[in-house]
Amino acid sequence: MIGITTFQKGIILLVLLFSLQSNGQYKVDRFELLLEKSKEQSLSKSERLDALKEASLIAQDEVQDSLKLRFLSKLSLATLKRGDSILFRQTNNKTLELAKKNGDSIILAEAYWDLATFFNKSSIKDSAYYSYSEAQKIFEAKKDLFSSGRMFYNMGQHQSDVRDYIGSETAYIAAIERLKPLNKYKQLYKSYDGLGIVANALGEQERALKYYKEARFYLEKMGKPKLLITSNTNNVGIVNRDNGNYQEAIEKFKEVLSTDSLKQKDAILYAKALNNLALCKIRVNDTSGVLQLINNSIKLKDSIGNISSLASSYFTLAEYRLMQSDTINSISNAKKAVALSKESSNNDRLLETLAFLAQIDAKKASSYAQHYIRLNDSLQQEERQARNKFARIRFETDEFIAENEVLAEQKELLSKEKRMWTGIAVGFFLLGLSVYVIINQRVKNQKLVFQQQQQANNQEIFNLMLAQKQKVDEVKRMEQKRISEELHDGVLGKMLGARMVLTGLNKKSDADAIKERSEAINALKNVENEVRSISHELSHTAYQKLSNFVSSIETLLTTAKENVDLNTSFSYEEDEDWDSLKGDIKINVYRIIQETLQNSIKHSNCENFFINFERDEDFFNLIIRDDGKGFKSNKEKKGIGIRNITSRVSKLNGTWTLDTAPGKGTLISIKIPITSNPSVEESNKGHLESV
Numbered sequence: 001m002i003g004i005t006t007f008q009k010g011i012i013l014l015v016l017l018f019s020l021q022s023n024g025q026y027k028v029d030r031f032e033l034l035l036e037k038s039k040e041q042s043l044s045k046s047e048r049l050d051a052l053k054e055a056s057l058i059a060q061d062e063v064q065d066s067l068k069l070r071f072l073s074k075l076s077l078a079t080l081k082r083g084d085s086i087l088f089r090q091t092n093n094k095t096l097e098l099a100k101k102n103g104d105s106i107i108l109a110e111a112y113w114d115l116a117t118f119f120n121k122s123s124i125k126d127s128a129y130y131s132y133s134e135a136q137k138i139f140e141a142k143k144d145l146f147s148s149g150r151m152f153y154n155m156g157q158h159q160s161d162v163r164d165y166i167g168s169e170t171a172y173i174a175a176i177e178r179l180k181p182l183n184k185y186k187q188l189y190k191s192y193d194g195l196g197i198v199a200n201a202l203g204e205q206e207r208a209l210k211y212y213k214e215a216r217f218y219l220e221k222m223g224k225p226k227l228l229i230t231s232n233t234n235n236v237g238i239v240n241r242d243n244g245n246y247q248e249a250i251e252k253f254k255e256v257l258s259t260d261s262l263k264q265k266d267a268i269l270y271a272k273a274l275n276n277l278a279l280c281k282i283r284v285n286d287t288s289g290v291l292q293l294i295n296n297s298i299k300l301k302d303s304i305g306n307i308s309s310l311a312s313s314y315f316t317l318a319e320y321r322l323m324q325s326d327t328i329n330s331i332s333n334a335k336k337a338v339a340l341s342k343e344s345s346n347n348d349r350l351l352e353t354l355a356f357l358a359q360i361d362a363k364k365a366s367s368y369a370q371h372y373i374r375l376n377d378s379l380q381q382e383e384r385q386a387r388n389k390f391a392r393i394r395f396e397t398d399e400f401i402a403e404n405e406v407l408a409e410q411k412e413l414l415s416k417e418k419r420m421w422t423g424i425a426v427g428f429f430l431l432g433l434s435v436y437v438i439i440n441q442r443v444k445n446q447k448l449v450f451q452q453q454q455q456a457n458n459q460e461i462f463n464l465m466l467a468q469k470q471k472v473d474e475v476k477r478m479e480q481k482r483i484s485e486e487l488h489d490g491v492l493g494k495m496l497g498a499r500m501v502l503t504g505l506n507k508k509s510d511a512d513a514i515k516e517r518s519e520a521i522n523a524l525k526n527v528e529n530e531v532r533s534i535s536h537e538l539s540h541t542a543y544q545k546l547s548n549f550v551s552s553i554e555t556l557l558t559t560a561k562e563n564v565d566l567n568t569s570f571s572y573e574e575d576e577d578w579d580s581l582k583g584d585i586k587i588n589v590y591r592i593i594q595e596t597l598q599n600s601i602k603h604s605n606c607e608n609f610f611i612n613f614e615r616d617e618d619f620f621n622l623i624i625r626d627d628g629k630g631f632k633s634n635k636e637k638k639g640i641g642i643r644n645i646t647s648r649v650s651k652l653n654g655t656w657t658l659d660t661a662p663g664k665g666t667l668i669s670i671k672i673p674i675t676s677n678p679s680v681e682e683s684n685k686g687h688l689e690s691v
Contacts, residue, residue, distance in 0.1 A: 241279070596641070
């Protein structure tokens with residue numbers, strides 16, 4: 001047997017090395033080819049999935065950890081994009097495990113990023129937030145500020161979704177701090193846009209507009225991308241809408257709709273702008289073209305299957321129908337909005353629609369109110385739990401960073417131990433302060449809820465007292481009438497009989513008897529006249545025109561004067577039967593006077609408050625006036641008081657005008673038809689029964 005020389009051994013070794021290298025390159029090429037194949041839209045879904053599964057087998061069979069980790073990292077992202085949740089979770093878990101084992105922090109951070117995106121698509125907010133947080137810590141430690149800023153932006157989005165607006169604002173600001181030095185204009189635009197959404201949700205519309213202006217600045221830096229500019233304009237319109245600046249909002253939404261080819265490029269934004277424009281026009285009582293705007297919005301949203309946004313359009317249609325006094329169709333459209341909100345899990349829209357139905361559907365108001373309360377409590381509980389989870393994650397993140405810093409300091413220099421304890425003390429102090437702020441805010445919220453409930457209870461008690469007073473007055477009138485009848489038919493009849501007997505006896509010729517009997521007859525006549533007078537007075541009291549309605553108004557004014565320094569004047573025609581007005585008119589008029597009186601006391605600083613009732617054929621005229629400071633009715637936003645008056649007068653098919661200016665007081669004139677209106681009576685039936 002011929003021995004193998006050293007040279008031959010070297011040749012064999014080189015051949016083996018080349019073979020192994022070629023085989024490794026083949027795996028890489030084959031793996032990359034399969035990933036590209038999984039992206040080809042011309043292939044069926046099953047063919048693309050088969051390519052991913054074959055790539056997964058290559059990754060599993062690879063024995064070299066570094067190459068295997070590269071395969072798994074790429075496969076994790078590919079399976080995420082293809083939407084195969086099972087294969088993604090398997091691949092992602094292996095990627096996380098191997099990255100931790102090998103200490104490859106960059107691939108570990110990217111794997112957490114993939115996992116966060118997966119949880120986000122699955123609407124698992126707390127797990128997504130945790131994964132973004134883990135990725136952010138790694139990127140921050142690696143000085144990758146761009147990726148760290150993007151993670152903070154994603155964390156801010158999730159906190160905003162669960163109404164953790166303070167935490168969300170903090171995350172967005174942290175993102176901006178990292179992105180601004182890098183001149184990452186697109187990400188800066190998105191971060192300021194997120195801050196605008198948060199500020200608007202907190203009711204800080206002026207600050208929201210500043211953030212949107214800053215977002216627009218970075219859009220300009222990007223070269224004015226048309227669709228993003230349009231989206232920014234739409235957001236500004238929403239802020240003006242929520243702030244009650246409807247005319248400004250209308251101009252913004254018209255600007256959005258005028259964007260060239262917007263309907264083709266972004267159909268959902270176009271449909272939303274249609275609906276927002278219609279809603280704002282309704283709020284300023286401009287119904288021209290509103291129905292066409294709403295119908296176009298519904299048709300477009302339905303064609304693209306955007307159920308959540310479709311609920312908003314039906315809600316707007318319900319408001320429009322109610323404005324047209326078409327209560328039946330208003331309720332029908334509101335119910336459609338409820339069904340679509342439930343189907344799309346649009347809880348904000350569902351709550352708003354339930355509250356709307358509770359106001360307009362008197363027969364089922366209690367059921368809608370209970371549904372609203374249950375859903376609101378449930379959502380608040382879920383959001384509170386999510387916020388608490390986010391807070392724990394943030395705390396654990398801060399604690400993790402603090403511990404690493406402490407360890408580093410201990411390794412460098414033992415003398416820095418004092419600073420470590422100072423940092424821990426400050427951390428616990430801030431934690432305690434945060435807990436105090438949270439608890440204090442919760443107590444304030446509970447107190448506010450209690451006050452609102454107490455106000456509602458007081459209103460209900462007043463309604464019961466008013467109804468009871470009506471019953472007492474009715475019984476009193478019946479008793480007065482009964483006494484009048486008794487005096488007239490009983491006592492007076494007996495007196496008349498006695499007088500007639502004495503008259504018969506008076507025919508005797510005895511002079512003394514005639515004289516005495518004549519005196520007795522005169523006395524009986526006096527008694528008869530007195531009884532008749534009492535009877536007439538009691539009967540007049542029983543049927544006098546002025547009754548419960550007028551006295552209720554006087555009681556209201558008297559109560560107000562006892563609490564504040566205010567002069568009141570109440571004039572009416574005393575011969576008019578004001579209590580004969582229909583119940584829905586009396587109740588709504590009373591509450592209009594009550595609300596106006598409260599507003600005059602709180603806001604106008606008036607010294608005199610005047611009320612006047614007049615009857616003009618088939619109309620009841622009410623005039624309310626104060627000599628307070630007045631206000632600019634054409635510029636300031638319409639408050640809830642004005643909306644309430646509009647709603648109540650509309651229910652009664654009446655009309656009203658407001659005359660006010662700074663320094664000239666306020667004059668409200670209301671004209672209500674007294675003739676029967678079945679639709680109005682039906683809409684108020686449930687409310688009258690509750691009173």
